Each structure stands twice: as structure tokens, then as C-alpha cells.
Amino acid sequence: MRGMEPIDIFKALSNETRLSILQWLKEPEKHFPKQGAHLPKEVSVKGGVCVGDIQEKANVSQSTVSQYLNTMQKAGLLESVRYGQWTYYRRNEEVISKLASYFKTEI
Amino acid sequence: MRGMEPIDIFKALSNETRLSILQWLKEPEKHFPKQGAHLPKEVSVKGGVCVGDIQEKANVSQSTVSQYLNTMQKAGLLESVRYGQWTYYRRNEEVISKLASYFKTEI
DNA sequence: TCATTATATCTAGATTTTCCGATATGTCAA
DNA sequence: TTGACATATCGGAAAATCTAGATATAATGA
Incomplete structure (x- = not known):
């Protein structure tokens, strides 16, 4: 996980479906x-x-969903684990909470 | 000020220059x-x-800057006051802090 | 090995966004 | 008035994003 890129994160969040996915995964x-x-x-x-x-x-x-998930993963919002033929995506809580502090302090 | 639209806000923040403007205005x-x-x-x-x-x-x-500012204002991030031939833009701290809580609780 | 299933990647047309120059609007001061 | 200045809006070409279908890859189980 490289340094957080707020712009990429905001782009990833600028889509109704992607935003919902992130919330569903909560x-x-x-x-x-x-x-x-x-x-x-x-x-x-x-x-x-x-x-x-x-x-x-x-x-x-x-x-589309595969690309959405990839976008969100590259932005750092999600991480994935492959198990057999399935890929499991989950939230990257570490990045998300860093983002929340970034928000509080930098925005 | 209508209800906050997270997607519009994220779109507004998805641009290096607009993000900088918001930070400069802090x-x-x-x-x-x-x-x-x-x-x-x-x-x-x-x-x-x-x-x-x-x-x-x-x-x-x-x-371009005029349109940026308008975009940010429509998203709720900024507010403007006209004085004579000048338009002054400043942060809408109320919306921004709502956004920060939205972030903490919904994202 | 082969068919099936899950996911990823490639490609491309449609749509949206970007960002500018040109022009319009509004304000002030002479 | 008129001219100068600040800002807003318009119109459009270029770039980016969206989203799907087609295809590739990878794993499974018969």
C-alpha cells in the first residue's frame, strides 16, 4: 500500500455504485x-x-463490477484475497480511517 | 443550502486545482x-x-477558475458574497464539517 | 483432459468532464 | 454616457470516464 492519493480516492467515490459498494462492505x-x-x-x-x-x-x-473493484483497490479503499476461483474484496479500514483523519485535518 | 450530495462533493474534490483552492481558503x-x-x-x-x-x-x-468556483459552490463547499465588482468566495464550514461527520459515520 | 465456473482484461462506442477563448453582464469612475 | 475592469456564461474541441460485450486466464471437478 503506497501513499494515499486523495484525488484517486475522490474519483473512486464519485460514482453512486462504487460508493454503495463501499458502504455495503461496512x-x-x-x-x-x-x-x-x-x-x-x-x-x-x-x-x-x-x-x-x-x-x-x-x-x-x-x-464493470470487476473494474470498479479494481479502481477502488488501486485507490486503496479495498483489498482483495483470492481463495480458489473466488476473489474476496473487503474494505481497507486502515486507509479509510487515514482518509477520515486527512479529511478532518487537511480539508 | 439544500441537502448535501456526497457524489457532487467528491466530483468537486477530484481535481488537483479545486482541492488546492479549498485548502488555500483554510x-x-x-x-x-x-x-x-x-x-x-x-x-x-x-x-x-x-x-x-x-x-x-x-x-x-x-x-476556468470561475467555473471551478461555481462547481464548488453548487456542491456546497464554498459560498460567495459579491461586493461591488468583486465576488468573494470562502469556505462553507458548515457543509464541510457535515461532510467530515458523513465521512466518519457513513463511509 | 475437458467442461464449467469465477474473475480479469481488452476493446470500443457513448457519455461526461475539462478547459479554453470569445462574449456577455455588471459595476465603477471619469 | 463611456471606457475599463471583474466576473459569469457560452460554445466547442480534446481528453477522460463509463460501461458493456468479447475474450483471456485460472481454478475446479468429473
Whole structure:
């Protein structure tokens, strides 16, 4: 994780769907009831949701959601873990809380 | 001032120059030494800086800075006061602090 | 090995944003 | 009035972003 780039983060947040995804991932169990269905229970991807589940909820094409998630990851808002054929995305709380302080002090 | 629209705010912040303007206006006396030069001293436009001074510092065309300021005002980040032939822009601290709480609680 | 499933990447047309020069509007002072 | 100055708005070419379909990659299981 390189230094936070506020501009890239703001660009990532400048889209209704991407902003929603970030908010959904605050409470994955609430917004993605089937969460973790594919995971054997000894594996934990805490807070992570797979691309397909996010796509279904976001209601955009598969390529679009994949690109959205990539954009958000490059901005630092999300991180991903691959497990088998699934990629689980979750919030990068460290960056997000840095962003909140940036907001308070710099904006 | 209508309800805050986070997306519009993030769009407004997704530009290096606009973001700088917002930050410059945190400390106008520091970044705009000639601040208020046109104002008779009985008139106070506290924290406000005129378009020309902002343009000079931002180093973009007059029409561009005017549009930037308008964008930021529509997003709620700035407010303007006209005095004679000058328009003074300053931060809308109320909206900005609402935004900071929005950030903490919703993002 | 092969078919299937999940995700990523490539490509491109449509849409939006950027940013300027030109021009309009508004204010002041002579 | 008129001319000079400050700012706003208009119009448009270029650049960036959006979003999807097509295709590639990777993992799984039969």
C-alpha cells in the first residue's frame, strides 16, 4: 500500500455504485446474506465478499463490477484475497480511517 | 443550502486545482497576502478571497477558475458574497464539517 | 483432459468532464 | 454616457470516464 492519493480516492467515490459498494462492505453480513457460502468454514475471509455477490447486488455487468473493484483497490479503499476461483474484496479500514483523519485535518 | 450530495462533493474534490483552492481558503491570509485589498475596511468578507486573486494563484484561465468556483459552490463547499465588482468566495464550514461527520459515520 | 465456473482484461462506442477563448453582464469612475 | 475592469456564461474541441460485450486466464471437478 503506497501513499494515499486523495484525488484517486475522490474519483473512486464519485460514482453512486462504487460508493454503495463501499458502504455495503461496512456490513457484509447484512447486505450479502449468502456471504462466504463457498468458503470451507476453516477459512476466514473476514468481511470479504466475492465479486459475483457484489455484482448481483450492484446490478451492473461482470466486467464493470470487476473494474470498479479494481479502481477502488488501486485507490486503496479495498483489498482483495483470492481463495480458489473466488476473489474476496473487503474494505481497507486502515486507509479509510487515514482518509477520515486527512479529511478532518487537511480539508 | 439544500441537502448535501456526497457524489457532487467528491466530483468537486477530484481535481488537483479545486482541492488546492479549498485548502488555500483554510488560511486565506497565508495564501493570499493581498487579501481584501479592494475592500473598504468597514466591510468584512471574512475568509473570502476574490476570483482574480484565486485565479492568479491557481494559474488557470479566468473562465476556468470561475467555473471551478461555481462547481464548488453548487456542491456546497464554498459560498460567495459579491461586493461591488468583486465576488468573494470562502469556505462553507458548515457543509464541510457535515461532510467530515458523513465521512466518519457513513463511509 | 475437458467442461464449467469465477474473475480479469481488452476493446470500443457513448457519455461526461475539462478547459479554453470569445462574449456577455455588471459595476465603477471619469 | 463611456471606457475599463471583474466576473459569469457560452460554445466547442480534446481528453477522460463509463460501461458493456468479447475474450483471456485460472481454478475446479468429473
